Amino acid sequence: MEVILAEKYGFCFGVKRAIKITEKIAQNNPNTLTLGPLIHNPLEINRLQQNFGVRVQEDINNLGDSKSVIIRTHGITKQNLEALQTKGVSITDATCPFVTKPQQIVEKMSNEGYHIVIFGDSNHPEVRSVMSYSSTMPIVVSNIESLQQIKKIPKKIAIVSQTTKQIEQFLQIVQYLVSHAMEVRVFNTICNATFENQEATRILSQKADIMIIVGGKTSSNTKQLFYIAQNHCKDSYLVEDENDIEETWFKDKKVCGISAGASTPNWVIKNVENMIKSIVSKIK
Numbered sequence: 001m002e003v004i005l006a007e008k009y010g011f012c013f014g015v016k017r018a019i020k021i022t023e024k025i026a027q028n029n030p031n032t033l034t035l036g037p038l039i040h041n042p043l044e045i046n047r048l049q050q051n052f053g054v055r056v057q058e059d060i061n062n063l064g065d066s067k068s069v070i071i072r073t074h075g076i077t078k079q080n081l082e083a084l085q086t087k088g089v090s091i092t093d094a095t096c097p098f099v100t101k102p103q104q105i106v107e108k109m110s111n112e113g114y115h116i117v118i119f120g121d122s123n124h125p126e127v128r129s130v131m132s133y134s135s136t137m138p139i140v141v142s143n144i145e146s147l148q149q150i151k152k153i154p155k156k157i158a159i160v161s162q163t164t165k166q167i168e169q170f171l172q173i174v175q176y177l178v179s180h181a182m183e184v185r186v187f188n189t190i191c192n193a194t195f196e197n198q199e200a201t202r203i204l205s206q207k208a209d210i211m212i213i214v215g216g217k218t219s220s221n222t223k224q225l226f227y228i229a230q231n232h233c234k235d236s237y238l239v240e241d242e243n244d245i246e247e248t249w250f251k252d253k254k255v256c257g258i259s260a261g262a263s264t265p266n267w268v269i270k271n272v273e274n275m276i277k278s279i280v281s282k283i284k
């Protein structure tokens with residue numbers, strides 16, 4: 001069996017940047033914490049805790065004696081940021097610039113009287129942070145079906161997307177809005193890193209007969225890669241690390257493709273690749 005890595009996979013610019021910022025801050029501030037997990041990968045979060053003592057805290061009112069707080073790549077809500085600024089702690093913003101952009105667009109457009117529509121998952125921390133910048137309650141839809149159920153579409157709309165969504169679905173939603181509203185301002189806030197990883201996964205999954213997607217199971221962009229792989233290769237599996245892999249998956253397979261989400265560290269991907277290669281050598 002041949003084992004092929006996707007042309008593009010793994011850590012994106014925003015995640016690399018956030019980890020670099022965190023390591024640097026934590027080296028000089030032993031009691032540093034992040035508000036929510038810095039990225040959606042529990043293995044990397046563990047590494048930051050073990051090597052740099054970085055703790056994760058969800059509750060802004062429970063910072064303990066920490067004087068150094070880092071804002072996660074997905075951002076936090078405007079209200080939490082304002083509250084944090086009153087706590088007398090040093091704040092380092094590791095929000096990905098591709099997330100800061102839709103926050104700014106939403107704030108500006110809602111102040112100009114546009115009703116905000118966000119294509120994304122309302123429970124995702126990035127979407128919650130972007131929503132919080134709107135001066136009125138935004139409409140959040142995760143697919144065209146939920147948009148079609150809305151009885152009254154506002155007249156003036158500005159739409160943004162969660163960074164990790166697929167462009168085809170975003171365009172479907174935009175098309176529906178254009179035919180139901182008077183004015184629609186469209187901001188394509190889908191990030192290129194996501195797109196490149198998705199495209200490489202799509203191409204590889206067309207020639208593979210088994211696809212392994214490596215990443216955190218709560219990571220939105222990892223799940224997107226998994227759905228894309230599944231579309232073209234029915235034997236697709238999402239694994240967090242090499243321990244999730246089962247030998248029986250590889251029986252009679254000829255080509256195994258590997259791809260990984262934007263928050264998956266290289267050392268995890270390498271462990272998975274090595275595990276697969278050792279299974280292959282046993283099957284031979």
Ligand code: F3S
Pocket residue numbers: 012013014015073096097098099163191192193194221262
């Ligand atoms: Fe940022 Fe895109 Fe990565 S939004 S965190 S560069 S997937």
